[in-house]
Amino acid sequence: MDFQTEPIIHVQEAGIFQGLDAVLTNVTFSIEKKEFVFLIGRTGSGKSSLLKTLYADLPLKMGQAEIVGFDLSKIKTKEVPFLRRKLGIVFQDFQLFPDRSVAENLFFVMKATGWKDKSKMKNRMAEVLMQVGLADAASKMPHQLSGGEQQRVVIARALINDPEILLADEPTGNLDPDVADGVFKLFQEINKQGTAILMATHNHDLLRKYPYRVLKCERGQLLDSKTSDISINTSY
Numbered sequence: 001m002d003f004q005t006e007p008i009i010h011v012q013e014a015g016i017f018q019g020l021d022a023v024l025t026n027v028t029f030s031i032e033k034k035e036f037v038f039l040i041g042r043t044g045s046g047k048s049s050l051l052k053t054l055y056a057d058l059p060l061k062m063g064q065a066e067i068v069g070f071d072l073s074k075i076k077t078k079e080v081p082f083l084r085r086k087l088g089i090v091f092q093d094f095q096l097f098p099d100r101s102v103a104e105n106l107f108f109v110m111k112a113t114g115w116k117d118k119s120k121m122k123n124r125m126a127e128v129l130m131q132v133g134l135a136d137a138a139s140k141m142p143h144q145l146s147g148g149e150q151q152r153v154v155i156a157r158a159l160i161n162d163p164e165i166l167l168a169d170e171p172t173g174n175l176d177p178d179v180a181d182g183v184f185k186l187f188q189e190i191n192k193q194g195t196a197i198l199m200a201t202h203n204h205d206l207l208r209k210y211p212y213r214v215l216k217c218e219r220g221q222l223l224d225s226k227t228s229d230i231s232i233n234t235s236y
């Protein structure tokens with residue numbers, strides 16, 4: 001056993017619910033620092049529900065789950081913003097404010113997460129935009145950017161508070177294949193710099209090309225390529 005690593009996410013016999021309905025039961029897995037993990041499964045199999053439970057958008061009603069030091073079985077509503085500060089969350093639909101520039105979009109999140117010093121905010125904004133390859137986009141409006149560029153801004157926004165893990169729900173789902181590939185490579189670079197990534201995807205090409213660990217939602221269970229044979233070519 002490697003005592004150097006400690007999990008960022010540790011889930012033990014959890015139930016994932018949508019209201020009264022159990023979507024996944026007996027969910028057990030850990031994600032270590034710096035890991036890259038795909039989350040796959042058919043439409044409706046529970047990928048988003050699992051991610052939502054991890055960022056405390058859905059309550060954990062059964063079992064144990066710890067993420068970036070927060071116990072999801074005990075977390076209080078007022079603690080959720082502190083949990084979200086330690087996570088980066090990226091969705092399929094870009095969810096930028098359309099009437100605000102890139103800089104204003106990023107500043108909005110900074111203010112909401114406790115940043116106050118203007119010059120530090122500007123420096124951090126420049127850093128994250130540089131990191132995603134958009135150093136020249138601060139003054140642009142979202143509609144002046146391509147889909148891939150908008151998703152890069154969303155990734156920059158998710159990186160602002162230097163999260164230990166990015167939770168990404170179909171981040172390349174709305175992008176053309178070439179653009180999706182570029183955005184995926186950005187996730188890989190971010191991962192190489194030390195951020196763990198849990199990415200829900202339907203993209204078979206990515207799964208075939210990059211042999212990362214896979215978690216698969218199937219028939220109400222979560223399978224793990226660490227412990228089971230997972231077919232990536234069928235049934236989703």
Ligand SMILES: Nc1ncnc2c1ncn2[C@@H]1O[C@H](COP(=O)(O)OP(=O)(O)OP(=O)(O)O)[C@@H](O)[C@H]1O
Pocket residue numbers: 018019023041042043044045046047048049050217
């Ligand atoms: N807001 C909601 N209220 C009630 N049930 C929901 C809600 N969102 C999803 N569900 C149900 O929960 C189950 C899991 O859905 P979920 O969105 O987690 O699947 P998914 O694997 O992410 O699907 P997709 O690949 O289409 O995004 C489905 O049966 C779905 O109908």
